[in-house]
Amino acid sequence: MAIVAIVGRPNVGKSTLFNRLVGKRLAIVDDTPGVTRDRREGEGRIADMKFRVLDTAGFEDAYDDSLEARMRRQTERAIQEADVALLLIDARAGVTPLDEKFAALLRKGNTPVLLLANKCEGKAGQPGLLEAYSLGYGDPIPFSAEHGEGLSELYDALEPFIPDDPKEIGSAEAILPEIDIDLTDEDAEVEAPEAGTPERPLQLAIVGRPNVGKSTLINRYLGEDRLLTGPEAGITRDSIAVDWEWKGKRVRLIDTAGLRKRARVSEKVEKLSAADTRRAVDFAEVVVLLLDAQELLEKQDLTIARQVIDEGRALIIAANKWDAVEDKQETLTKLRERLQISLTQLKGVPVVTLSAKEGRNLDKLLSEAFRIHKLWNKRISTAKLNGWLQGMVAAHAPPLSKGRRIKLRYVTQAKTRPPTFALFASQAESLPESYIRYLVNGLREDFGLEGVPLRLHVRQGK
Ligand code: GDP
Ligand code: GDP
Numbered sequence: 001m002a003i004v005a006i007v008g009r010p011n012v013g014k015s016t017l018f019n020r021l022v023g024k025r026l027a028i029v030d031d032t033p034g035v036t037r038d039r040r041e042g043e044g045r046i047a048d049m050k051f052r053v054l055d056t057a058g059f060e061d062a063y064d065d066s067l068e069a070r071m072r073r074q075t076e077r078a079i080q081e082a083d084v085a086l087l088l089i090d091a092r093a094g095v096t097p098l099d100e101k102f103a104a105l106l107r108k109g110n111t112p113v114l115l116l117a118n119k120c121e122g123k124a125g126q127p128g129l130l131e132a133y134s135l136g137y138g139d140p141i142p143f144s145a146e147h148g149e150g151l152s153e154l155y156d157a158l159e160p161f162i163p164d165d166p167k168e169i170g171s172a173e174a175i176l177p178e179i180d181i182d183l184t185d186e187d188a189e190v191e192a193p194e195a196g197t198p199e200r201p202l203q204l205a206i207v208g209r210p211n212v213g214k215s216t217l218i219n220r221y222l223g224e225d226r227l228l229t230g231p232e233a234g235i236t237r238d239s240i241a242v243d244w245e246w247k248g249k250r251v252r253l254i255d256t257a258g259l260r261k262r263a264r265v266s267e268k269v270e271k272l273s274a275a276d277t278r279r280a281v282d283f284a285e286v287v288v289l290l291l292d293a294q295e296l297l298e299k300q301d302l303t304i305a306r307q308v309i310d311e312g313r314a315l316i317i318a319a320n321k322w323d324a325v326e327d328k329q330e331t332l333t334k335l336r337e338r339l340q341i342s343l344t345q346l347k348g349v350p351v352v353t354l355s356a357k358e359g360r361n362l363d364k365l366l367s368e369a370f371r372i373h374k375l376w377n378k379r380i381s382t383a384k385l386n387g388w389l390q391g392m393v394a395a396h397a398p399p400l401s402k403g404r405r406i407k408l409r410y411v412t413q414a415k416t417r418p419p420t421f422a423l424f425a426s427q428a429e430s431l432p433e434s435y436i437r438y439l440v441n442g443l444r445e446d447f448g449l450e451g452v453p454l455r456l457h458v459r460q461g462k
Helices: 014-022 067-081 096-109 126-135 151-161 214-224 257-264 274-283 299-310 330-342 362-376 382-394 435-448
Strands: 001-006 040-046 049-055 083-088 114-118 202-207 227-229 240-246 249-255 286-292 314-320 351-353 408-415 420-425 454-460
Touching: 001 014, 001 067, 014 040, 014 049, 014 083, 014 314, 040 151, 040 351, 067 096, 083 096, 083 126, 083 151, 083 314, 096 126, 114 126, 114 151, 126 454, 151 274, 151 351, 151 454, 202 274, 202 362, 214 240, 214 249, 214 351, 214 362, 249 362, 274 299, 286 299, 286 382, 314 362, 330 351, 351 362, 362 435, 382 408, 382 435
Parallel strands: 001 049, 001 083, 083 114, 202 249, 202 286, 286 314, 314 351, 420 454
Antiparallel strands: 040 049, 227 240, 240 249, 408 420
């Protein structure tokens, strides 16, 4: 089983992360004197992914030696054994000199490092998230160990390092794709590997209120296509996934209780509860919000839609039972109007009309899912972005603040999934919301990012 080490200075949240990954499963405290006294090990899991976790927290309580020397030894030992290390920082505190020491220490070893900006829930972590780039480990993963946010990003990031458990999938072949972890050349316009391959299925969730037709739709997809992986392989406490293939592309349907039940007895897929919806959104890349086209877009639908956008997932609105709609044109117009008014934070969200019962537009829905997923993954070069910024400023200059013009110095794409941009400005705090909206709308239109949640962080630039 692959070994994942959790490292970082005291208080960044290592134990909290350990507990989150290992959960209630027995944490083995290995207390062989003098060897591993002060570290914990346990079996960690995220969804269907399993690994051993080494936690280096706690060693700071030892009383011999200097803190730094102990820390170094402990960390060196852990990363020697590990297949991959998770370097945690506290995004609320920003990057400290001690974090830098850890980063430098890890650079000496050969163990791949994933950088986690912990305590990122809410907005307080944003500045630290951007600072984390200075550690030289590429895109930091925004994370909250306490709230369990960022697990699906962590899952994706870990995936290349964690071989599938042969016992579980009944195949002795471990899939270990080569990955390029050199993210320093940000102008290279690196496109993330396209989804739909066996190594990288498109992670899709279908959510919606009871009775909108989720089971009918899921059964259509799974019934007509060959089921590649039985649900049993993915059963965990929290979620479950079924892989299937659509036009030669791999799709992983993320579901929860519903599919588990389907695995046992081939009866109707269970209704998704609100908590199930949250988990599905957590693990999915693209979320299909299924509506009953005969009913108006309800408050509950909008709540789910906002949740998807807030989590930065790609959203598709699918109006089901289109066969039963009398005035199709009018219904569609109304739906679009309603979306425009109620989902102002996301312009151009894709709308697909379909009939699960009659099997209409099912392909259309999936091709939209792949299309939007690609945009969600899109990376734009810094050169292009700054050329664009000049144009935006020339067309409409930022306002004055305290008698001086706010200067926009530099923009770069900090991460993908969803596209997230960092803008450096003089008097950053004073840049009005309306101007930020102008820029976000510009990004959306000029780079063809309609329908994808976008993030723009404004920072004080030198
Ligand atoms: P360790 O010393 O690195 O093992 O850190 P701990 O796991 O003991 O966490 C240190 C402190 O940070 C504790 O008070 C945790 O409750 C808190 N903490 C951990 N993770 C998070 C998080 O995601 N968000 C916030 N706000 N606090 C966290
Ligand atoms: P769920 O609760 O979201 O899983 O919804 P179901 O799949 O159980 O569907 C609820 C009801 O809507 C069932 O009676 C289905 O037959 C019906 N239904 C599902 N899809 C369609 C459709 O495309 N057209 C029509 N007319 N009825 C549908």
